[in-house]
Amino acid sequence: MENENQNYQFLNSDRARKYFADADIALKQGKHLQDYGNDSRIFSFVDEYYEKGLKEYYPTFFQMNLVRDKNDNQTFYYLDFPEDGKGKFGKENRSKELEDEKVIFAILLLNMFKDKFFEHKEIEWTELDQIFKESEHKELWQKLLFGRVKPSYTINEEQGVKDKVKSILKDFEKLGWVEIKNVDELKFEIMPSIERISRLYRDVIGKVDSIQDYLTNGKLS
Amino acid sequence: MEKEVLISLSKNFSDIVPQNEESMLLLVWLYQKIEEGYINEDFEQKDLDDTIEEVVEFLKKGTGVQKETLLKKLSSHFCHTQIIGNKYYMHLTVFAKELCRLLIDQVQPELKKFELYHVLNRTLPLQEDDLLNIENFSHWFEHNFLPAQKTILRNTEMLQTAIEEKISDLRNLLKPEVQNPKELINSFTEIFKQLETQTIDLINTLDYKNETLNKIKSLKDKFSQDEETFIRFDKMQREVDNFFQNIDRRISSINDKIQLASKRLKNLFDTLKHKQLFKIQIEKFLTLLLNTSRYEKGEIKLHDALERKLIPFIPTKFVAIPKIDFKTINTAQPQKQNFDKSHQEAERRKGLALLKIQESTSQWLDTINSEMKSGKEIDFENWFDKIIEQENNLEVPINVCFGLIEQHNKIENQVVTIEQEEISKQENELSLWKMKIKTINS
Numbered sequence: 235m236e237n238e239n240q241n242y243q244f245l246n247s248d249r250a251r252k253y254f255a256d257a258d259i260a261l262k263q264g265k266h267l268q269d270y271g272n273d274s275r276i277f278s279f280v281d282e283y284y285e286k287g288l289k290e291y292y293p294t295f296f297q298m299n300l301v302r303d304k305n306d307n308q309t310f311y312y313l314d315f316p317e318d319g320k321g322k323f324g325k326e327n328r329s330k331e332l333e334d335e336k337v338i339f340a341i342l343l344l345n346m347f348k349d350k351f352f353e354h355k356e357i358e359w360t361e362l363d364q365i366f367k368e369s370e371h372k373e374l375w376q377k378l379l380f381g382r383v384k385p386s387y388t389i390n391e392e393q394g395v396k397d398k399v400k401s402i403l404k405d406f407e408k409l410g411w412v413e414i415k416n417v418d419e420l421k422f423e424i425m426p427s428i429e430r431i432s433r434l435y436r437d438v439i440g441k442v443d444s445i446q447d448y449l450t451n452g453k454l455s
Numbered sequence: 456m457e458k459e460v461l462i463s464l465s466k467n468f469s470d471i472v473p474q475n476e477e478s479m480l481l482l483v484w485l486y487q488k489i490e491e492g493y494i495n496e497d498f499e500q501k502d503l504d505d506t507i508e509e510v511v512e513f514l515k516k517g518t519g520v521q522k523e524t525l526l527k528k529l530s531s532h533f534c535h536t537q538i539i540g541n542k543y544y545m546h547l548t549v550f551a552k553e554l555c556r557l558l559i560d561q562v563q564p565e566l567k568k569f570e571l572y573h574v575l576n577r578t579l580p581l582q583e584d585d586l587l588n589i590e591n592f593s594h595w596f597e598h599n600f601l602p603a604q605k606t607i608l609r610n611t612e613m614l615q616t617a618i619e620e621k622i623s624d625l626r627n628l629l630k631p632e633v634q635n636p637k638e639l640i641n642s643f644t645e646i647f648k649q650l651e652t653q654t655i656d657l658i659n660t661l662d663y664k665n666e667t668l669n670k671i672k673s674l675k676d677k678f679s680q681d682e683e684t685f686i687r688f689d690k691m692q693r694e695v696d697n698f699f700q701n702i703d704r705r706i707s708s709i710n711d712k713i714q715l716a717s718k719r720l721k722n723l724f725d726t727l728k729h730k731q732l733f734k735i736q737i738e739k740f741l742t743l744l745l746n747t748s749r750y751e752k753g754e755i756k757l758h759d760a761l762e763r764k765l766i767p768f769i770p771t772k773f774v775a776i777p778k779i780d781f782k783t784i785n786t787a788q789p790q791k792q793n794f795d796k797s798h799q800e801a802e803r804r805k806g807l808a809l810l811k812i813q814e815s816t817s818q819w820l821d822t823i824n825s826e827m828k829s830g831k832e833i834d835f836e837n838w839f840d841k842i843i844e845q846e847n848n849l850e851v852p853i854n855v856c857f858g859l860i861e862q863h864n865k866i867e868n869q870v871v872t873i874e875q876e877e878i879s880k881q882e883n884e885l886s887l888w889k890m891k892i893k894t895i896n897s
């Protein structure tokens with residue numbers, strides 16, 4: 235027994251007794267752990283024991299990878315499928331597909347995160363509203379959000395879009411991609427782990443030009 | 456705001472605000488020439504004509520500028536003409552000069568730290584005389600604090616605008632067409648160093664604010680003798696306190712922004728190329744998604760050819776039925792029932808009493824049945840008295856009576872005889888008919 239635990243040193247620590255369960259549950263629920271807010275303690279535990287057995291624990295028992303990633307000089311951790319399958323998370327109710335509108339919003343937030351390289355990453359509703367109403371792609375946004383482009387929208391239409399964004403942000407908060415500061419005013423901070431969306435779509439982002447040609451003209455360049 | 460003011464502003468809007476670039480530049484150009492002594496305060500028509508030509512040349516608009524229209528626009532609120540001898544002279548109005556000064560200040564956010572220090576050092580500190588009585592303190596507040604407050608706010612706002620503009624310029628660094636990025640990064644680093652120095656200067660300038668605040672707070676006892684004086688003092692003290700807190704917050708936020716941008720600049724050069732390229736790819740991907748997605752039944756749908764991605768996710772199981780209320784967040788905690796403890800206790804006691812009656816009824820029925828099994832005739836009148844004596848509850852013998860009738864109606868070899876002879880029971884104010892039950896041998 236003692237020999238076995240030497241492979242997973244973290245199991246012998248007092249901190250594991252305190253934080254392992256919470257970290258494990260959060261990771262299995264798709265959360266990205268980073269040094270921020272309430273997650274700071276479990277992040278610090280994972281960070282300390284990553285090289286002391288935690289990294290091996292998930293491939294051994296779940297055939298999953300515990301990934302240490304970085305964005306904007308900040309580290310974050312998440313569980314990811316191995317290259318050749320889905321490990322123990324291949325069974326029903328152990329994974330979920332990232333919904334279409336979440337993909338588009340995650341890429342938008344990632345783009346905003348990159349835009350704010352020199353600034354804090356706090357966003358208010360007005361900034362999103364400006365993108366939907368005044369940006370270069372305002373008509374595309376309005377078509378996708380409201381169904382059609384109009385000079386102005388009714389209060390109900392506006393509220394509908396706001397509610398949709400709110401619901402997406404709440405789900406992103408569960409993943410650790412944003413931290414909502416004020417839910418009514420839709421004030422939130424984009425977390426470094428938003429970079430995960432670029433890892434998920436790495437293959438598409440890498441050859442976006444040829445995919446664009448394929449999707450718009452039906453041929454690969 | 457009074458409605459008349461709005462009406463008046465609306466009527467005169469085109470006269471009191473320069474309506475185009477040419478008018479505004481002409482005004483500012485004239486103002487600067489006067490300030491720098493190139494033309495007199497009362498200038499001539501020729502000076503005006505020359506200035507118009509300079510503006511036209513600067514704007515490279517050629518004949519596009521209508522000289523007469525320009526002059527007409529300036530005549531009423533900005534420029535007045537008077538005849539001295541046989542010559543026409545013009546001068547800018549006070550309104551025009553103030554407007555020009557504000558416009559220049561707005562676009563030249565150079566923090567005039569020495570001027571600021573001088574203004575504040577002269578006006579903000581409290582002297583002994585200012586503390587003598589409420590009138591003197593009020594004089595300091597009106598004539599020293601309020602104007603100084605305006606100057607500090609103005610300088611802070613200018614610094615804030617300058618920083619936001621520079622940060623916005625910094626975003627250009629991430630664009631791929633940037634020429635000589637290293638030089639550009641160095642120049643930005645220099646700009647941010649200067650901004651940092653200006654912020655520190657502003658903080659230093661305000662350094663003696665604590666002394667001022669403490670002096671004001673020490674006056675509290677002195678001015679709390681009568682209510683009216685105290686109310687005046689308290690209002691002024693609060694305003695000073697709030698102002699410094701507000702300024703502290705603003706400067707701290709400005710400083711944060713500078714520090715973050717400066718730190719990023721230092722690390723940028725090594726990774727600039729990669730960051731630029733990656734950023735472009737992300738932007739392209741977003742545009743691709745926007746162009747190829749569709750709106751369907753209120754939802755956004757990506758192009759079918761794009762692969763959907765999975766993420767590991769074991770959902771949380773509800774430990775309680777979720778509360779369906781879209782305005783509140785479901786805490787997954789069972790909802791606690793509100794109940795009246797005394798009512799609950801009364802209900803419990805009622806239940807126990809009922810149970811006791813049922814239990815006793817059942818016991819008496821068993822006793823009577825075993826009597827009957829031994830062949831005895833049951834004279835219920837006697838049993839009634841016996842039961843009531845022991846149970847001290849009228850419901851038990853009544854229930855036993857109904858139980859016996861119900862039970863013996865189902866059994867063929869038992870006969871229930873009820874005689875219509877009334878028996879009165881004094882103690883319970885009730886009457887019974889005489890009832891006998893016996894087993895017959897068949």
